[in-house]
Amino acid sequence: MSAGVAVPTGWVGRSLRRIEDPALVRGSGRFTSDLPAALWVRFVRSPVAAGKILRIVAPPGARMVTAADLAAVGPIRPMLHKFNYVPIEQRVLAADVVRFVGEPLAAILAPSREEAEDLAERVHVEIDATSAIVDAYAAIAAGAPLVHAQARGNIIVDARVATPGFAAASAAARHRVRLRIRSRRQNALPLEPRAAHAAWDPVERRIILHCSTQMPHLMRTIIAQLIGMAESGLRVIAPDVGGGFGQKMSLAAEYVVVAWLARSLRTSVAWTEDRRENLIASFHARDQHIDLEGMFDDAARLVALRADVLANVGAYACYPTTGAVEALMAMAEMPGPYDVRDYSCTARGVLTHTCPMAPYRGVSRPVITFAIERLMDKAAAAFGIDAPTIRRRNLVRAFPYTTATGLVFDEASYVETMDAAVLAADLPAFRARQAAARLQGRYLGIGMSTFCERTGYGTPAFAARGMDVTPGWETVVLGIDPSGCVEARIGSSPHGQGLRTALSQIIADELGVSPERVTVVHGDTDRTPYGWGTFASRSLVIAGGAALMAARKVRAKLIGMAADLLEAAPEDIVLGDGVARVSGTDRAMAIDALARAAYHQTHRFKGTFAPGLAESATYDPPGTFSNACHIALVEVDIETGRVGIEKFLVAEDAGRLINPMIVDGQIHGGVAQGIANALYEEVIYDAGGDILTATLADYLPPTAREIPPIALHHRETLTEASLTKAKGVGEGGTIGAPAALINAVNDALAPFGVSIDEIPATPQRIRDALRAAAAAKA
Amino acid sequence: MTQRAAIVLNLNGVDHAISVEPRRTLADAIRDDCGLTGTHIGCEHGVCGACTIIVAGEAVRSCLMFAVQADGKRIRTVEGLADGEQLHPLQEAFIAHHALQCGFCTPGFLMLSLHALERDPDLGDEELLDLLASNLCRCTGYQNIVKAVRGAAAVMRAGVVR
Missing domain, CATH: 1.10.150.120 ([2Fe-2S]-binding domain)
Incomplete structure (x- = not known):
């Protein structure tokens, strides 16, 4: 099952049980909405997609706040310094116009949630509705209404790249394969809705904001800035966070309002989003059109690639990544794991009167992987070769490899990982079974995707995107207290990834103590060094690297002190099992005793060592690419259009596995979201911009019935691009699954000559395609 | 909706005498009035099941039930699952x-x-x-x-x- 995976010698590599779990299974986790508050907020939201606000009138006796009350609160105005980005503003409560259904207009305050909801229902809202633009192509059509006046043609980002040789390579190519794909809009849908609780601390005279966020430090910075207060006057705590998947890395306008209210009213104020609000007015993602053309030589090698990306980014720009994030990531990473030297891409982000988009697990990559992997399958069919063969001819094999867009692929195993997956899937046996099934009128299909995923990337990657905020590094402050307990305070902010457990394993190995002796503190701006958070498959790589660096500094000091007290050379000191030993002797000293000496008996060191045992380290890595191959086996019911997944297989290489159990869990969950992307979930707007998927009976996250067993195969390529040798693994499952599944669906439907190039491939879409194919034949 | 009802919720064997509006959901009453926040609210329309508890021997969505309907009934929540230090x-x-x-x-x-x-x-x-x-x-x-x-x-x- 685990070819090429090292046998662990220390704590790293072991599937330790998670430190996080006992509290969570007891129901004693602490989530934001568990806190009592003096006042609860209900937001009054726009019922129309576009229009001018005429009047907002509160019912008698209600306490209501509108944009007029928040005149001193700055607008959310994320910035990008490249790619013709047009900055746009969002007032935290809409001021003059509304731009999407669900946009917050006013905040009603009451002692309970129910009372606030009752009052909010009775707020009289008059809006002079104007025509709404919902579709990306309609938004860029001549004469379309403008969502923001300054964004001409509704385009907020217009990025173009082309390699110098593209035109010549494209013109000379003998084989062309073209494809248009469509990814419908989706919602990351964390099970805990967004929530904020702000309380005025009369003693310290500042605000304590608990909120469900992936980036507590940045939330403090931006909220303090928008409200116009010192950052020191705001403490942000991300307690237990019930899933984020990117949706909670972006600033919620509502959180700003809640913090402002607590500060203005000198009390505690809370807001918990309900599921309808989450579905219509949190953040959406993946609403893209991609036009892709691959130019191949006679040997089916991709010599040039042309892409046109149109991303519907909704009505406003999310902070900090901006609405350009999908388009720009698509542009930078479209060629995937393939060795293609010439590339041209246009990538645009288009404003519409819909809920703003924000990063969602994988960001653009589930969509672009779907695009390029469909292209590969279509090319394979055109050349009369099979899916693994065309990939084998095109995958990058020599590392480091610099892509056409300037990314550097570090050491990896693209070909080997794919071969392992193909072997495990037993293609010949499947083809025999498929042929037999077709004779009985049953349609089985197999599909694959190969991809690499940029993970754990530092500030240069964000700077290359032109971001005003470049969240690349992480800091860890690691100390051993006088009793010998280890505490790591981290700027990153996990929310379900088990990072406390994984970091404790890394630190324990370095310091020669048990992981149980290590406490990891996160999610509190008072208790942790400034840092960024958990997103972009980065925390284990970057916070893990910083933890390792800090632990090495503490280790060096421990060894020095032990050498001093045991009268030995530092190189003869060995740390392990909580003890510092002189190698080859019985002289030893407990690390606890060393720790106590470091604080309480510093005279013993005669000034050689500064008092205490705490070190800080910051890691800003170059970025490392993990890679994987997904294979899906499906059966399509041609009468109903239903897709059943018979088997799903993932072979992946995420470098060193720090805690294999956690890695497997990340892949399982990621694949489940990828399956949802491919087959089930879709945010649907009507032509007027009203949203039709406002309950979980309409928006369809999969259940245990829809997610099949997922077989995993690991490899460990040890890279120099990550201090711990671990690569990121948080998003890969979601990235590869849609492409593999839709390729499988198309393989199943090959006898009908259809091409499904839209996700989710719902039963309706599959039936439509089959009907259209039948009509064309008739 | 200011009329209130005095009810007793028996949570994991402990009686909680509370006063609630008749429209208050059982989930809200358990969390806010009785302070047992282990029962989570994920959708409030009976789909996600995060608020599932056991009332009088039946598994129910506590977001779809009124607190007054559970008056006097034996209710089990996640907090009652472990026996002290001993996990279930x-x-x-x-x-x-x-x-x-x-x-x-x-x-x-x-x-x-x-x-x-x-x-x-x-x-x-x-x-x-x-x-x-x-x-x-x-x-x-x-x-x-x-x-x-x-x-x-x-x-x-x-x-x-x-």
């Missing part, structure tokens, strides 16, 4: 099989499974999938939840409970 086999199995990540849906899955396994620890694989399809989890992809409940069922069948 389901809790043990969820940890051992990595059946939780963010932990938000976990109390609902635990109570849903508890109810089913106490009725029938011999639940077959297909019945188990049908059961677990009642609730939503966004982190785990369900595989490990299925394994954990199977694992706990084996322990419960062996009669090692408490």
